Amino acid sequence: MSFGAPDNPYGQPQNPQQGYGYPQQGQPPYPQAPGGIPQQGYGYPQQGQPGYGYPGGPGGPGPRVASMGRRLGARAIDGVAFFVIYFILGAIGVAGSIGAAQDCDPNAADYNTCINNASSDIAAKIGSMIAVLAIVGLLYEWLMTGLVGATLGKLAVGIRVVKADTGQKPGLGSSFIRWIIPLVGSLACGIGQVLVYLSPFWDKSGRQQGWHDKAAGTMVIQN
Template identity: 70%
Template sequence: MSFGSPNNPYGQPQNPQNPQQGYGYPQQPPAGQPGQPGYGYPQQPPPGVPPQQGYGYPQQPGYPQQGYGYPQQPGYPGGPVPNLASMGRRFGARLIDGIIYTVVYVVLLFAGVAGSISSAQNCDPNSADYDTCINDAGSSMGAKIFAVIGILALFGLLYEWLMTGLVGATLGKMAVGIRVVKADTGQKPGLGSAFIRWIIPLVGGFLCGIGQLLVYLSPFWDKSGRQQGWHDKAASTMVVQN
């Protein structure tokens, strides 16, 4: 019984396709030929076929998934604070809106007073009903002034409420480049939040205007870092710069 031969002294079983190598040793590829892929080698795709995405390959750019490793969108809880509007811009927007209110008030008041004055001028001084005519003209002027105030309040409601809720900004805010958004989503406030945001300063205005002034100054005292006034906190809104 022989344990081997001169070419195979240890009795290693030989590979019939390559007698120089046995089954117990890894086969070496011939010179000039690449090794065969196996478990220890990355699989090579056929020519013209893109590589398959796997656990060891990075994901394709352009499709970031929102997760723990990605920053949240601005305006969302836990995300970065968006570019907040400065108090100077907010004051400028309020000033422009105040000028618009004043122009509308003056136009309406002039129209009402001019009509009452015209009625008073038509009273005949020689008539026995002259005093009655003058009194009627005065009563008409008072009624028209109250009507002007009511129309101005309605205009303020529609102007501030609808534009803030549907557009996110009044003309004054548009002029200085700021807008109102929901603090939790960054979207337009909507009619419900816009109404709450409008009614709180209006109620404060009944206290000789002091309450309204405090509401508009309240962002200075906000410690949340979002410069929210009392009306913003009640409506869950904040003012950002475009």
């Protein structure tokens, strides 16, 4: 009589962990993510490849999409910063022109001409400042978003703009498209611009992309 292990007439392995989809002794186990999902290297995209971690792509649950509160907060910070700059430069220009008008002698024969020249000077300076600030605004929004991925306001609230399919910085082409669409909307008494900035509320893709984001192929995520 044998006191060893009973015969196994079916030829099944006695170790239930071997031969049933489990790695054999000496073989490295397959890496598993929580929940039994294979990790990178088993048909899932690697970091840096398109689709990694972005909604709609094949890899991962996706990044943290920036909330509309953060996005509007960033826009408000940028707006306040520009308002302060506008106000300071405008005050300097107007003060200089008013000083020139005060130099006009009310008793002089050319007093009216002097006042008219001072008024024209004020208008010219205001027009020049508006043009300069518009250019500065373009360069600020365009270059900061394209090269850095965020304006100062976005950096302050911890969000940034990325390409929706790769997660990389938008680049100058996409950032220009993203900037020009709200600008065109502002020509309709500013109503179009407001609608563009509010349009992420109506996006049903899960990415909260505004109309300018969809046109540029970008999305805003939280750091």
